[in-house]
Amino acid sequence: MSKIIYTHTDEAPLLATYSFLPIVSAYAAKAGVDVETRDISLAGRIIAQFPERLTEEQRLSDALAELGELANDPSANIIKLPNISASVPQLKAAIAELQGLGYDLPDFPESVVTDEQKDARERYGRVMGSAVNPVLRQGNSDRRAPASVKNYAKAHPHRMGAWSADSKTNVATMGHDDFFSNEKSVVVEADDTLRIEHVAADGTVTVLKESLPVLAGEVVDATFLDAAALDAFLAESIERAKAEGVLFSVHLKATMMKVSDPIIFGHVVRAFFKPVFDKYGQDLAAAGLSANDGLGGIFAGLAALPNGAEIRAAFDAALADGPKMAMVNSDKGITNLHVPSDVIVDASMPAMIRIGGHMWGPDGEEADTLAVIPDSSYAGIYQTVIDDCRVNGALDPATMGSVPNVGLMAKAAEEYGSHDKTFEIETDGTVRVVDGSGAVLLEHAVHAGDVWRACQTKDASIRDWIKLAVTRARLSDTPAVFWLNSRRAHDANLIGKLEKYLPEHDTDGLELHVMNPAEATAFSLARIRQGLDTISVTGNVLRDYNTDLFPILEVGTSAKMLSIVPLMNGGGLFETGAGGSAPKHVQQLVEEDYLRWDSLGEFFALAASFEHLAVTEGNTRAQVLADTLDRATGTFLDEDRSPGRRLGTIDNRGSHFYLALYWARELAAQSDDAELAATFKPLAEALAAGEQAIVDELVAVQGKAADIGGYYRPDEAKATAVMRPSSTFNEALASL
Template identity: 85%
Template sequence: MSKIIYTHTDEAPLLATYSFLPIVAGYAAKAGIEIETRDISLAGRILAQFPERLTEEQRVGDALAELGELAHDPSANIIKLPNISASVPQLEAAIAELQALGYDIPAYSANPETDEERDAAARYDRVKGSAVNPVLRQGNSDRRAPASVKAYAKAHPHSMGTWSADSKTDVATMGHDDFFANEKSYVSPSDDTLRIEHVDASGAITVLKSDLKVLEGEVVDATFMSAKALDAFLEEQVARAKAEGVLFSVHLKATMMKVSDPILFGHVVKAFFKPVFEKHGADLAAAELSPNDGLGAILAGLDALPNGAEIKAAFDAALAEGPELAMVNSDKGITNLHVPSDVIVDASMPAMIRIGGHMWGPDGQEADTLAVIPDSSYAGIYQATIDDCRANGALDPATMGTVPNVGLMAQAAEEYGSHDKTFEIADAGTVRVVSSSGDVLLSHEVEAGDVWRACQTKDAPIRDWVKLAVQRARLSDTPAVFWLDVNRAHDANLIAKIEQYLPEHDTEGLEIHVMAPAEATAFSLARIRQGLDTISVTGNVLRDYNTDLFPILEVGTSAKMLSIVPLMAGGGLFETGAGGSAPKHVQQLVAEDYLRWDSLGEFFALAASFEHLAQATGNDKAQVLADTLDRATGTFLDEDRSPGRRLGTIDNRGSHFYLALYWAQELARQTDDAELAGAFAPLAERLAADERSIVEELLAVQGESADIGGYYRPDAAKAGAVMRPSATFNDAIAAL
């Protein structure tokens, strides 16, 4: 029997799975396809780290490690839903919930002192941040808005804010002494084992990483951000926002860049509240209230301090004195600086641009914003977009073209693979990368507090990335642009490799360019406004940024992207859109039994998974499932069956019913497989006849609180009952 692995993840996607997976399993079984699940949720990943502390009933396998091995198998077919890339506050919250549920796991210590604490911290470090994607993504990325989604957006354009020619919204970025400016890059001429070491002023050497294996042709980068320059820059931006009367906001990625960006976030908190930390910093540090965890965590811990009320008053005074802060939730007083994982650059910046360059202020009103993105590597793409909108007005979803993406991400390419090679420097000196023969390959003079990092990009993924870019350009007859800046050390090495590998492919008649990111943004936007398409071929971080930026402007959300990872070993990884895991949706479900999560990304990923299975195994029935699901999804969009925005309309569960109905109808009427048509005709008739009853049962539960038994580790029985409230629908699916 053919097999598809469907991942259990976190938050809204996990809750949706309780409703959608029984449908998928029932339909797939008729084609001889088995659906298996693997738990890669944050809670599951935590528990897998501590088997010796759990009872036999509590132990869980290391599903992520298992799937990592499977990703190297040509038979792999994995559907991967969005998961939590845990910041420290999220990690600590998940640990607390699991402990309350009776799991004997240790606390997390950011500054471990004992061997036991160091061991626990090392295990938790394997869980936090972007722990999942580098393991599973053993191939490069092919992300695009499906034709049906693009057609729907043009026929039913989503709302866009109005841009004013005199908008004060801008991006502030360092442009010097940052990761971009300080980067050095090296291409290894042979397989080697490198080490990273720090040499202090006295000549004493501390090995930071001793076993850094590299392959022939691998690109190794090293860079750092100056803490002193960062602090000066941030103080200037706080003053600028105040002088210009705009909101102050910072945009980082403390989830994926789990080592560096929480540190940078802490610098922002200290800069904004400089008088508070000058006076009370020692007390806060003694109480282990770190700015890296955000303002919210500090305020929550002040009650335990003897002078907590005084410090709270100092924070309030600084808020009143400084520029107005952009808000995550104005009603609840949650600012842009409360939680490092609340404002993620690739989601927050497109949302700001979509509504006219505004964020929400403390008064609950939209306002122009100074968007602070400290490192200048990619900040220019947002400034270029803002400049375009300021000059030409908001983009029009009814007429605009599209920007699909081919992303270099295989084998933890580029910055997302830097976590084990990122260090906050303790003492001034030199950090250097040294070969096994003792040659210094890369080095930087650093000061205490600087953030130094190295990252790797293997040659085979680069070669595959170039091949995939040419394939996509040929298949879609669309220009392809490599977003690379010859003035950046890493990019210069990639450009040389592109020039080496492009001749291996037939590029006759294709339009292929290399442009710096800001230039590529302007080029793509000019084409978009003419209704023309342009493929962006980017590195790993820009893959994330572009597959939020353009879809949010084009189709209103990145969750509707088709996201395929052709694994280099021959298998397939199918990701359900570029959206996050939507914690606010979970809060709404618990409060009023209504889940707004849109599973459209799951529908697209599932169809691509069936199609891959058909091609890999010769299962013709899988191809029929893929084709009929594509047509059913088109009907789903035409009939506007995505979750509504308010109680009394169908939510995620209702959208699953309608997808099942349209899919059964397509299967029943298709002529490629009489056996499948006969199997689904009774279900199609039954669902159509019972439509009113099923919808009524689904709507009846709305408005009351829902008990799912846990946030990070819901109780399967409780969550399943909440997400499958229609007995009529459940019976129909069970009859398959």
């Protein structure tokens, strides 16, 4: 029997699974496809780390490790929904919730002194940040807007904010003394085991990472961010925002860059509230209140301090005295500096550009913004888009072309694989990467407080990435641009690899370019304004940025993208879009029993998954499911059955019903498999006959609080009851 692994993840995607998975399982079973689930949620990953502390009933196997092994199996077929890439505040909140549910878990240790604290920190470190993606992504990324989504966006263009020629919105970035400018890179000649060590001014050697296995041809990079230069830059940016009368915002990715970006975020908080930290910094530190966790964490802990009210007043005064702050939620007073994981650069910057270069100010109004992106590696792409819109106006979704992406991410490629090799330097000295013979491959002079990191990219991953880029350019007959900057050490080595491996492929008639990110952005913008498509072939971080930036401008969201990861050993990983808006959707469900999460990306991923089974296992019925699901999704879009924007309209659960109805109709009408058609004919008739009753039942529950039993670990029975409230629909599906 064919098999699909469906992942249980977090927040809105998890809640949607309670509604959608019963449909998937019922339909798939008729094609001889078994659908199994694996729990890779943040809560599930935490629980799996501490089996010895839990009861037999509470224990969970390490599903992520199991899927990591499966991803290397040619038979792998995994559907992966968005998951939480946990920041420290999110991790602490999840631990607290699980402890409240009776799980005997240790607190997250703020400092590490004892062996027990070291062990706990080590285990929790395995589930923080981008813990899931590097394990599952044993292949490179092929991501694009399906034709049905693109056509719908052209026929029903989403609203775009108007751009003014005198807009004062800009990006502020360091441009020196940052990760970009300090990067060094080397190609390893033979298999080896490297070591990372710090040599203090007095000659004391501290091993930062004892063992770093590498393979022949692997690219190894090292760089650092100068903390003093960062602080000076931030002070200048704060003054610039105030002088120009624009909102101040910072754009990082503390979820994926789980070591470096929370530290940088802390620098921003301390810079903006410098008088407060100058006066009360010791009090805050003594209470365990860290700027790295944001204002939200600090404010929550002030009540326990004897001078907490005095400190809070100082924060409020500094907030009033500085430039106006961009807000995450102006109604609730949640600023851009409240929670590090609230502002995710690849989601926040496209959203700002889409509404005319504005963010929301403390007065609840839109305003021009200074977007602070400290490291200059990729900041230029956003400045280029801003400059283009300032001159040419907003892009038009009704006419614009598309920018699909081929992304280098296999085997934890590049920066997103740097977590275990990132360090906040404790004392002045030199950090160096040493090979097995003791020779120094890379080194930097550093000062206390600097953030140093290394990362690695396998030669096989690069080779596969180049192959995938050529394949996509050939299949779509579309120009492809490798976004590589010869002035960046890592990219220079990738350009060398490109020159070496590109001749292995038939490139006759293909239009292939190599451009730095800013040039590539301008080139792609010029083409999409003409309605032309351009494939962006990028590294791992730019893959993340581009597959939010262009889709949000093109089709209104990145959740509607087709995201396929052809695994290097022959299997398939099918991803279902981004989850950046998931927390807000959960909040609305709990308050109003209304889930606005759109599962469209899941529909595309599922069709691709069935098609993969048909190709790799010869399952002809899986191909019928794929073809009919594609047509059903087209009808779903034409009939505008995505979740509405207000109570009284269908939400996520209603959208699942309509997808099930259209899919059953397509299956009943198809001629490739008469037995399958006969099987689905009664269901199609029952769903059509019960349409009004089902919609009424789904809408009737809206407008009141919903109890799902937990945010990070919902109660299965409660969540199922909330997400499957239509008895008419449930009975019809059960009849299948």
